[in-house]
Amino acid sequence: MPLQYRAEFDAVVTFSNGGGLQTQGFRVDVPHADVTEAEISALFVSACRLLMVGSVELSNVRIFADPHLGTPAGPSDIRRRLRWVELSHVIEAGMITYPGLPTPVITPHLTREDSRGIYAEGTEFAMDVITMIGNTGTYLDSPFHRYADGADLAGIPLDRVADLPAVVVRTVGSGVRGVGVDALEDLDVAGRAVLLHTGGDVHWGTPAYAENAPFLTGAAAQSLVDRGAALVGIDAINIDDTSPDAAGARPAHSLLLGAGIPVVEHLTGLEELPPTGARFTAVPPRVVAFGTFTVRAYATMPVEEAHDHRRSAGWLPTEKA
Structure with missing residues (x-):
């Protein structure tokens, strides 16, 4: 048995x-x-x-x-009984993730037509090559991205990137770019994936995505480090302020990655998640001496909890007791 x-x-x-x-x-x-x-x-x-x-x-x-x-x-x-939620952008040839970085190039290595002369009759395959920078689509930053002696993609423990209890911090519609310490008050973040729902992803694929983008303040990043967050993600172009006013400073990256906390940027779909109760996963491939790579980020949650969240957000009719 x-x-x-x-x-x-x-x-x-x-x-x-x-x-x-x-x-x-x-x-x-x-x-x-x-x-x-x-x-x-x-x-x-x-x-x-x-x-x-x-x-x-x-x-x-x-x-x-x-x-x-x-x-x-x-x-x-x-x-x-579980609902699965996609939190990643789709990757396609020529797409722009971050202005100034190279776009993905997809070329065939073996076409289906050519493969017919290699395999048995009726059997065919396609094999393709994708050339892209690690900072493509929705991706994860490892400590090695910022620090030469930090853990690379191959060194990140699975319990830091897979099946983490999620806490969603919503600032969408607030008009405030910098997610500060006040937005984190009264939240239990220890051992959790802290996901910043800023609404920045609404501009994905347009020039506006890089303009006046939301970010995590240095003070808030330090608070997450002090309180033991496992991972931090954002649905915007960068976890840090990339405007000219920042003068190239990257306090959120420096503090979070310095504490061994992975960062996931360019999330999308966070409006589908309840404030708590979902489980978050964003696993990169195990590449040695490499700091950043594309992930397929997703969340799972009990169907009942997903329905309650969608109902409270006005997407489903309210049930009568």
């Missing part, structure tokens, strides 16, 4: 229309031994048929092997 797993945990649930519940020692089937708390929460909500869930806080989580009959929301249900 294949090995199966269960999660046992205590939970505190709050509902978006008021009220809450608590449970101790609850158990659900889980798909694998390294299941995340977000996945467990989604399974728990589905198993109990809960509606209008505002938040789920788990504690005393224990994963153990135990073949059994299963709960209503078993392992096969986990992917259906």
